[in-house]
Amino acid sequence: MLFQLGQLNATALQAPGVYPQIVPPKNRYINGVPTDIYAQVGIASWGPKNSPMVIGSPSDAQRLYGVQQVRKYDLASAIAIGFQVGAYNQRVVRVTDGTDSAATVNLMDTNATPAIGASVAGIYTGTVGNTITAGITAGTKQSTFKLTVTLPGYAPEVFDNIAGTGATFWQNLVSAVNNGQSGTRGPSQLVVASIGVGTAAPNVVTTYTLASGTDGTTTLTDSVLVGTDGTARTGMYALRGTGAQVLNLVDVTDQTQWTAINTFVLGEGMYYFGQGPAGASYSTVGTSLNTAGVDSYGCKILVGDWEYWQDNVNGQSRMMAPATFAAARCASQGPHLSTLNKPIAGITGTQRVNANQPYSNADIAGVVAARLDLISNPCPGGNYYGAQTGRNSSSNSATNGDNYTRMTNYLGMTLAQSFGWVVGALQTTDLRKTAKGSMDAFLSNLEQAGMIGDVNGGPAFAVQIDANNNPSNRVALGYLQADVQVKYLSVVFDFLINLEGGQSVQINLKQ
Known part of the structure; x- marks a missing residue:
């Protein structure tokens, strides 16, 4: 049997045997957070x-x-x-x-006095919804119907083979739009439907266009x-x-x-x-x-x-x-x-x-x-x-x-997201070395990539995690402190050029 490191209390083994422990790699590498x-x-x-x-x-x-x-x-x-x-x-x-509204339209039945079989509304508010159309036609299977919802720029949504008669059909249509058709297609990504009062077959002639959608910009302020x-x-x-x-x-x-x-x-x-x-x-x-x-x-x-x-x-x-x-x-x-x-x-x-x-x-x-x-x-x-x-x-x-803003945020967010594994671990010499090594490797990569450094040859960074900045009284309280210094490359704001010219100028070539 294999054991992960930490699962086994190696000081309290009873039965003779071999106890393999899987030790995770000590080197942890950091990849910076996206900055784009x-x-x-x-x-x-x-x-x-x-x-x-x-x-x-x-x-x-x-x-x-x-x-x-x-x-x-x-x-x-x-x-x-x-x-x-x-x-x-x-x-x-x-x-x-807050004044925005979703475009809506009613799908009617074929009663002598047509009633609303179902209402459909844009899944979002806004005037784009006013370009959505919905139409019911005969389904592929006999005695069924098909609802087609279209919006320019989108693939048409087709809910086919909706069965049922009277009010049952309208309930099945609403379910197909809102919940999808099992094994056929998912819910609509364009509209939501609600049940009406219609009890007759649907109108299969009219193509309905949603209307009255607004963007919600009437009283907008900063x-x-x-x-x-x-x-x-x-x-x-x-x-x-x-x-x-x-x-x-x-x-x-x-x-x-x-x-x-x-x-x-x-x-x-x-x-x-x-x-x-x-x-x-x-x-x-x-x-x-x-x-x-x-x-x-x-x-x-x-x-x-x-x-x-x-x-x-x-x-x-x-x-x-x-x-x-x-x-x-x-x-x-x-x-x-x-x-x-x-x-x-x-x-x-x-x-x-x-x-x-x-x-x-x-x-x-x-x-x-x-x-x-x-x-x-x-x-x-x-x-x-x-x-x-x-x-x-x-x-x-x-x-x-x-x-300064971008690099400080980049470094701070990267370090914050890279060392969550330290919390809950025991503070040991190995833990300190692993954390410091990870930071050193990351910052070294930045130096090699030309993102940090000292143009005059000084160190680009320093990381300290040891007894000097982690005294025993703080360690006992559960603290682990890393002191990190990073030298940013300087941006040239002003380029000064000293020009000396004239017949009397003496040129001294310096190696």
């Missing part, structure tokens, strides 16, 4: 509410949320921009103001996208535990929400991208940032110089919030990199660029002093649109770079 998960919150014409959904392609987006609309807070537009910029791993939350925390989380708070590391609340500009947003992202290990209202100067937005009291590496706030984007679905150039572009660009690159001077695709202009009002060096210095960022063209590297400061809203020069 890009979270967005906004409004849509279809899809679940306050539920984070994985969006990995434009077809996923259209299937779940409908096509992009020319309106504020539009999720489909923000998702499209994300894919265009390079953010291919999105977690998306749809919100409404606070709806921020949402509420608690048992029933809404808006931004629905993203708890998703692992998203970059957050965009589509088109949100309300400075009174920044404090709550900052508290949330610091706790979840996210990096929030926001902006001032369209046309707001850096001095105005900087004042709003100071008023909000947000001095944190968790948030990047951009000035109110909004971008123009060609919406090919609706055939027009639209003014879009800068955070929608900057956040997607940040999510699409490694956590050790800055957004500074990185090209951002999809932008055709900005308010300032289109008005032929380029930013001067003094303007950029003012943006830096205000703890903000902006997108403009040209960049130091060429004539393209990109972030101009690469800074978050922290006033601490040691923590105000994009790379």
Whole structure:
């Protein structure tokens, strides 16, 4: 018989014999958490509410949320921009103001005075439901009926061979839609059905179109996208535990929400991208940032110089919030990199660029002093649109770079998710060595990948788990402490070039 290590008390064996114990490998290797998960919150014409959904392609987006609309807070537009910029791993939350409704239609029987046999409603609220059709025809088997539900972009849902007469047929139809047909097909992914009062055979001539679906945008405000925390989380708070590391609340500009947003992202290990209202100067937005009291590496706030984007679905150039572009660009690159001077695709202009009002060096210095960022063209590297400061809203020069936020969250989340196995284990020398070895190996991999290090040759990291930082009195209380230091690579903000020229210059070639 084989025993797993820990199953057998080797000090209390009674019967003579051989007791093989399976010892798990002592080396544990860490793989970093994903850093490309890009979270967005906004409004849509279809899809679940306050539920984070994985969006990995434009077809996923259209299937779940409908096509992009020319309106504020539009999720489909923000998702499209994300894919265009390079953010291919999105977690998306749809919100409404509570006025949303599902499209519905009644399926009628053939009584002299037709009665409602069953009602069908969109499985989600929203105007996409108004394009759903439902029709009953003769089934494949004799004396049965077939219900076909269609929505453009989806495969038709066919519920065939529904048997029964009178009220029994209608009950069987409702069951087929809501519960599926055993061995044939599952429940509908487009509609839900409810029983009516009809007792006659169904109308097999009419194709019904659902109607009266609404998106829930009548009284929408920025606070709806921020949402509420608690048992029933809404808006931004629905993203708890998703692992998203970059957050965009589509088109949100309300400075009174920044404090709550900052508290949330610091706790979840996210990096929030926001902006001032369209046309707001850096001095105005900087004042709003100071008023909000947000001095944190968790948030990047951009000035109110909004971008123009060609919406090919609706055939027009639209003014879009800068955070929608900057956040997607940040999510699409490694956590050790800055957004500074990185090209951002999809932008055709900005308010300032289109008005032929380029930013001067003094303007950029003012943006830096205000703890903000902006997108403009040209960049130091060429004539393209990109972030101009690469800074978050922290006033601490040691923590105000994009790379500080992203790397700190990446390392913290990776370590938090990699050492749960330590809890409940006995604190032994082997346990300490295994934990330290795992951290050393992970950080060494980062150094070799060029993600951390000291350009002047010093150590890139240090990990301590020994008696010096784990005294006996704390060990007795159940504590195990690891002290980890990591040297981030520095981002070049300013490149100084000293040029000495002239006929009298003496050139000394230094080896």
